[in-house]
Amino acid sequence: MRIKCPVCGERDRREFYYQGDAIALQRPDADAGPAAWDDYLHNRDNIAGVIRDLWHHEAGCGAWLVVTRNTNTHEVLATVLARDVASKEALI
Amino acid sequence: MRFSGWQVLRQGLIGNKGWAPQWRTPDPKTEYDIVIIGGGGHGLSTAYYLAKEYGLKNIAVLEKGYLGGGNVGRNTTIVRANYYLPGNSEFYSHSLKLWENLEAELNYNVMLSQRGVIQIFHSDGQRDAAARRGNAMINQGDDAILLDREGLRKIVPYLDYDNARFPVYGGLLHPRGGTARHDAVAWGFARGADQHGVDLIQNCEVTGIDVENGRVRGVQTTRGPIRAKKVAMVAAGRSSQVAAMAGMRLPIESHVLQAFVTEGLKPAIDHVISFGMGHFYISQSDKGGLVFGGDLDFYASYASRGGLHRKEQVMQAAMTLMPMIGKARVLRSWGGIMDMTPDGSPIIDKTHIEGLFVNAGWCYGGFKAVPGSGKSFAHLLATGNHHDPAARFQLSRFKSGHLIDEEGTGAQHNLH
Numbered sequence: 001m002r003i004k005c006p007v008c009g010e011r012d013r014r015e016f017y018y019q020g021d022a023i024a025l026q027r028p029d030a031d032a033g034p035a036a037w038d039d040y041l042h043n044r045d046n047i048a049g050v051i052r053d054l055w056h057h058e059a060g061c062g063a064w065l066v067v068t069r070n071t072n073t074h075e076v077l078a079t080v081l082a083r084d085v086a087s088k089e090a091l092i
Numbered sequence: 093m094r095f096s097g098w099q100v101l102r103q104g105l106i107g108n109k110g111w112a113p114q115w116r117t118p119d120p121k122t123e124y125d126i127v128i129i130g131g132g133g134h135g136l137s138t139a140y141y142l143a144k145e146y147g148l149k150n151i152a153v154l155e156k157g158y159l160g161g162g163n164v165g166r167n168t169t170i171v172r173a174n175y176y177l178p179g180n181s182e183f184y185s186h187s188l189k190l191w192e193n194l195e196a197e198l199n200y201n202v203m204l205s206q207r208g209v210i211q212i213f214h215s216d217g218q219r220d221a222a223a224r225r226g227n228a229m230i231n232q233g234d235d236a237i238l239l240d241r242e243g244l245r246k247i248v249p250y251l252d253y254d255n256a257r258f259p260v261y262g263g264l265l266h267p268r269g270g271t272a273r274h275d276a277v278a279w280g281f282a283r284g285a286d287q288h289g290v291d292l293i294q295n296c297e298v299t300g301i302d303v304e305n306g307r308v309r310g311v312q313t314t315r316g317p318i319r320a321k322k323v324a325m326v327a328a329g330r331s332s333q334v335a336a337m338a339g340m341r342l343p344i345e346s347h348v349l350q351a352f353v354t355e356g357l358k359p360a361i362d363h364v365i366s367f368g369m370g371h372f373y374i375s376q377s378d379k380g381g382l383v384f385g386g387d388l389d390f391y392a393s394y395a396s397r398g399g400l401h402r403k404e405q406v407m408q409a410a411m412t413l414m415p416m417i418g419k420a421r422v423l424r425s426w427g428g429i430m431d432m433t434p435d436g437s438p439i440i441d442k443t444h445i446e447g448l449f450v451n452a453g454w455c456y457g458g459f460k461a462v463p464g465s466g467k468s469f470a471h472l473l474a475t476g477n478h479h480d481p482a483a484r485f486q487l488s489r490f491k492s493g494h495l496i497d498e499e500g501t502g503a504q505h506n507l508h
Contacts (some may be wrong), residue, residue, distance in 0.1 A: 001391075001399055014401045018391040020345060021502060038491040040345035041503045044436045048394040055391075071346070071394045086106035 004079045007061045017057040021045070022052040024065050025086050048072055054082060094314035095199050114279060116503060120293045120315050124152045126141050127311055129298050129334055130327035131155025132366075133164035133274075134451055134458065136292075137466025138326060138473070140198075143288030145467070146474035151290045152320075154313060160278030163329050165384050166428035167459040168351050168385050170364050170375065172209045172269035173234045173356035176225045178498040179484035180437060181232045187464025188268060194463055200280030202272050203378065207367065209269030209364040210239075210248065210327045212413070214258045215314035222264040229240035229266065237265040248365065250416050258369045258412060269364060271375050277462055301337040301448070306340070308447040323472055324449045329429035331452035339483035340449055343434050343490050345505035348427040348481035349456050350398035352406065354420040356380030368408030382420055384410060388430065390506050395431075398427040430456050434506025440478075440485040449473055450487070452498075455508055 001013040021044050028036040045051075048071055055065045064082035067073065093099065093112060103110050126142060131153045142148045155161075174190035175181045181189050194202050213222045219238075226236035244263045245253060253260045263474045272296060286292055293315070308450035310319035327334045335342045357380045366373035374384035385408035403425060433439065433453035439462070440451050452480045453467045456462060468482035478486070489495060503506035 001401075013399065017210075018506065020506065021392070034491055039341075042490040043341045044332070044343070044391070044505070045341065045347045046345050048330075048333060048346075051392065053392060069391075071392050074393065074395055074399070 001074050003055065003065070003067060003076055004076065005057050005060055005065065006079060006081050007063050008057065011057070011060055014027065015057060016065075017056040017058040019054040019056060022054045022085070023084060024054050025066070050056065095201075097454060098366055108356070111262045114283040115292055118291045118293065119207055120152060120154070120296060120313070120318055121291065122317075123310070123319040124148040124291070125320070126152075126322045127318055128153045128324045128326055129311065130325070131282070131292060131294065132162045132326070132328065133158045133160070133278050133327065133462035134454075134465045134469070135161070135282065135326040136278055136285055136308050136322060136323075137462050138451065139240075139248060139285040139290045140281045140288065141291050141470035141475060142466045143285055146470055148474060152316075152318065153285065153290060153292050154298055154311070155292070155294045156295050158370070158470070159254070159282050159292060160275055163428045164278045164462065165275055166193050167425060168373065168375070168383050168461060169271045169274045169377075170209065170269070170373070171204065171272050171325065171460040172266055173460075174211070174229055174236070174264070174266045174269060174365070175230070176224065176228045177496050177498050177499060180498055182226060183468070183481045186231045186467075187461050190463035190467060191272065191460070192268070194388050195227040195275075195285055198284045200283060202276045202280055204270065204272045205378075206268050206270040209266040210244070210263040210264045211366050212244075212251070212368045212435045213261050214368050215261060215425070219261050220393070222262075224458065226264050237267065239263045239265055250360070250414055252413065252415055255412060268282070270497070271364060271377075273378075274459060279461070281466070285346070298334065298337070303338055303445055303448070306446055306480060308445055313427050322447045322449065322473060324451065324469065326451040328344040328452055328454050328458055330429045331431045331450070333449065335405060335452070338445055340443060342439070342452060343487070343508045344392055344453055345392050347390070347430050347432050347506055348395060348398050349388050349426045350402055351383065351385040351387065352403075353377070353381040353383050353423050357382065360416075365413075367409055367413045370405065370412065372406060372413060373411035381423065382417065388432070388506055389427075392506075394429055396427045396429060398425065411437070416466050431453070432505040432508060434490065434503040434505055435493045435497040436499055436501075437496035438465070438485050439487055440465065440472060440482045441487045443487075444490045449500065
């Protein structure tokens with residue numbers, strides 16, 4: 001699998017660290033309550049198909065990326081900087 | 093038919109013409125007391141114990157493919173009870189005791205081989221952790237022997253003891269651990285459940301779960317609707333999709349775990365051995381193939397095949413621990429889909445929907461749990477009460493913070 005880093009271009013998967021679902025960009029407020037935090041930390045849609053997840057270009061430029069990917073085929077459909085996604089969605 | 097040495101002899105004399113199919117192939121009825129979604133190891137053992145121990149008769153197991161065609165046929169067949177934390181410790185201890193009597197119980201040769209499981213350690217700190225784990229295992233009533241370097245060398249001479257980066261300091265031996273024939277476990281439970289009147293329905297995919305006023309009423313399937321008083325979801329690998337039919341979102345992320353087997357070799361590796369540094373474990377099958385695996389591929393996946401990066405890492409770990417393996421040739425590799433939970437421990441629980449139960453989240457430890465999980469889940473389904481050995485595997489632990497995080501890696505699904 002190869003991932004196209006918006007900064008560095010297409011690179012081998014081994015350069016990237018996988019964090020998990022891009023739900024990580026939707027951190028609840030500190031006082032949001034246990035139900036919201038339980039959901040955020042633990043529960044996942046876990047779709048068999050197209051998902052958005054969060055990767056770190058650990059052995060490259062160090063950018064955090066939101067990768068749109070198909071979990072059935074491992075096809076990478078889109079890669080954007082997490083910073084841009086977060087500011088666009090005003091979530092952090 | 094009761095299987096025995098006499099039967100083998102007799103059938104040999106009559107040209108093997110007397111063998112019959114080991115279970116029926118019934119059409120689904122329109123209604124059951126209990127419908128079990130998933131004909132894998134856990135679903136079949138659940139059905140077996142429900143029928144045998146709890147005397148329930150009107151039960152169906154619905155399997156979208158063929159019996160035992162999922163993860164119970166795709167694992168590395170290891171059976172052990174070497175857990176540390178309360179919750180896991182008593183559960184896997186309970187499961188191992190069931191394993192030890194399984195062949196007599198099922199009248200089926202599951203080829204349980206208690207050849208011993210050895211976890212290697214490579215530093216003083218790891219030795220202390222192994223001693224602590226061994227004491228926890230002994231306190232649980234299981235067995236553990238701490239081997240120093242020379243003690244280990246006597247029984248496992250072929251490791252790279254003086255590896256510059258990861259020298260071998262010793263190992264924690266769990267003598268009652270070992271391997272079993274994975275398919276036979278599924279088949280044995282299937283045959284036993286069928287003999288107790290359970291309908292095993294293959295090629296029957298559940299496409300919907302009917303819920304009315306907070307109560308489960310049955311399921312929709314590719315072979316028509318089936319009413320049920322209770323529905324049990326036991327579809328590890330696809331748990332999230334099944335639960336989504338009931339509007340539930342589970343604490344699970346699915347990951348692919350690869351396994352490998354070499355060509356058949358003469359007996360060389362007598363135990364199950366796990367490397368204490370890179371995640372790598374190995375045993376030798378009765379056919380002679382070296383069966384081994386390593387870490388998850390680490391990214392969420394439903395593809396039953398793995399990436400090359402993990403193959404490379406597993407082979408590196410193998411060469412580091414036992415350089416002799418370099419002479420073996422890998423025949424094939426495959427992947428299975430794991431229900432990874434945020435604490436690495438499973439779920440056996442009721443749900444917020446009356447009559448709907450869930451058994452999921454086995455991460456990559458589901459095979460050894462097959463008898464224990466079935467027994468505990470059957471107890472919950474039949475009585476409505478949690479079975480003591482599995483009482484801590486409740487969904488509510490995530491909300492309350494009572495996680496059972498054996499590896500202490502925190503609430504990230506792929507790190508367990």
